[in-house]
Amino acid sequence: MTEQTTPDDISTFIEWLSNNGGKFHRNVSFRAEPSGYSVVARQDIPSDTAVVYCPFNLAITPDISRRAITSILTSTDHSSLDNWSERQLICSYICLHWILSEPSHRDILVHWPYLKTLPSADKLRTPLHFTHNELEAFRGSNLYGATLDRQREWQQEWRECQDFLSAANPAWASDFTWERYLTAATYLSSRAFPSTLLSSEPSLISTASSHPVLLPGVDALNHARAHPVSWVVNAPDRGDTQTISLVLRTNTPRGAELFNNYGPKPNAELILGYGFSLPHNPDDTIVLKIGSNPTTSPTTPITPTTPATAQPPGGKFEVGRDARGADPVWAAVLAVLREDPEETTVEDELDAAEMLAEMAENLRNRLPQPRVAGQDFRPEVATMLEHYLEGQRDILSSLIAFAREKERQAVQQAREQGLQIVDEEAEEEEE
Template sequence: MSRSEHASVVEFKSWLVQNGGRIHPEVHFEPGLAGFNVVARNDISANQSIVSIPFSLAITPEVARQALKELLGHEQPSLNERQLECTYMVLHWIVRPLNSDVLKHDPYLITLPSPDKLRTPLHFTDLELAAFRGSNLFGATLDRKRQWEAEWQQCREAVASANADWGTEFTWERYLSAATYLSSRAFPSTVLSETPSLVTTDTSYPVLLPGIDALNHARAHPVSWVVSAPSAPQTPSSSPPAPEPSISLVIHTATSHGAELLNNYGPKPNAELILGYGFSLPDNPDDTIVLKIGGPSTAASSSSSSMGWEVGRNARGAEPVWEAVLSAVRAQNAEDGEDGVEEEGDAAVEDELCAADMLAEMAQGLHGRLPPFPSDSEASAAIRPEVLRMLEHYLEGQRDILQNLVAFAQEKEAGALQRAKELGLDVVEEEEEEQP
């Protein structure tokens, strides 16, 4: 392991400490495939604080809002939290010379991966993105691009109204880089509280924590975010102010010499990891697929709408989907007047059999629309290995979930048939659906 660090890392560490942060002396930044990896220069025992920063060193909407007010001359109430923070970052790359009192995060931003190393789907080539066509992730990527491009246009207009030259330099590529840094490195603002949490809420927003966000992800890795909030001084007002709150990343396992120091971003499916971070995990147990129920002609949407249901491996979360499909069937039959001409038991069984068939058909249809993994060597050679790996991991998870969902529907069908038998009902069994 190299003993020297890149000049940008040396500058960043110095800046962090000068601004009230602390970093473990054995933390070492080494060049990696996507920026820097954080490794242990020597053995680091368990339960050690790796990085600690004061709240004021975070990039928050309030920090960005104040900076934009000073640079652009007025408030920007129409910009959302992401737009504020992204515009703040982009202005670091435009305004020269930098006003370090306003744009104070340059030593942090220069350590982030260069745009050519970013691997979220908005950085895929057209051919790479086309390999995901037919999946939820493909639609989610197009949705995100439309949303972010609209946000960029609004930000650029706000900047150009104050300085035309800055507006010209406020390019889509720069905004995309800033938005990707935010999606791949931000924590929810809920970490900046007395009881820090990674759980997002309706009122939380993304924040960037320099240094703490430098560590890569390891699923289920035991870490803690510890907030130190000193109490206010009890001495006269002429005394120095009390230290401000700070947040620390504590790793609870020992790390040996040369091994990578890792964080835990929380349980995330590969769809979220690929879309927001640009990497995936093999056989990810947290994988999900989003289903959207569409009335009597029940179908699944290929969008990642929050109005849908998330189903995971082993049919985790499938029960609410089943209830929605069954309710749609019952509503349609009631509208058609079918339930009124049958006995109650007959109707219930028929509804369940119809719903089971519909759910299995939905899952099989989605399975059939998933793109095939490129088998042609020429086609796969045109896709970068890291993107090909993400495609493989993603498709494996989606297919497994849909196969589990078909099996779940078949279990519901078997249960309905058993009840029909117990009730002495004459039900003609349809040919068993083939599992995809």
């Protein structure tokens, strides 16, 4: 895209970023896409080039959001803000930009140029933006339940924020709609970085004390798995503000898209938080819940009554492709089944292997079937469903193979001990 064809909202944003101490590389431009904008190279960009700088003071943080809210709502009791989540603070700050357009608030609501470059609600594709039929196509998967959980959580947050606004200005509260809160929350889930990035040693790893932040400009690049990038904090020079820059470690030819790297994420996370997926994603996982009681979860294996004195280590476990992470699941199932917590018998291992295989098979059988795009089912959603289900089925198949290998090892061990293994299913068939 040439300078002459740059949309007005992008030109305004670039100027605003520059006026506040940030910038894009001179050979970076924006290209309109159905989902918003992508960032491309106007000319060849060599490796080890910083393509965008964002000043720390332009980041949208919970603290900045809270200060803006309290500055605007001066006559309101602010004590309830102490109980708000970081998401509520940031989303309310974003929504106030859409609700209040008076010039008197422009010195407080300063992120207008940035927000105007973000995709509108109709372009967002996370599951909370699916049609009813599209979401129903995921029924039977973990992602379906996670979507409903997120909707309940976010709607509760929205109501709390709306009640707070209603006490200050009922008209503002009426304009503080669920669609606007959802849009702001989706921006946060798809574009936020951990605050650990804004440190002398920037990191994408969240900590207990970190919080989400939005970095205008830095969040403009789309994701490419395993794409080599670096984050560099630039020390202020003679009073200039501190900035964070994104450095690409590979050459980008003219006309090619520039990519960021959001880190290793499974398709479940990419779909739920970002609204896209990757084919045959190596980082795919499935979350399993193992408990000591068959009523604790649909994914809990049906187990015999556990002795009251035993404390089996249940909980949630994440398993990846090639049964990566299956060992803790195996240990949990064994802990549920064995009667003696101090000793594991061959019979325990055979029972555990059969139970783990049965659990994985049941989960695989409950997965929905891929859908073809058609009426009320958009192509990009059909693609996400296909990518997601491929990963889930592959993981569960590898878990079944893992269980069968454990069974084979137990049978071999029994033979070495001179024990006779009785195949009850074979006996029943003979009868």
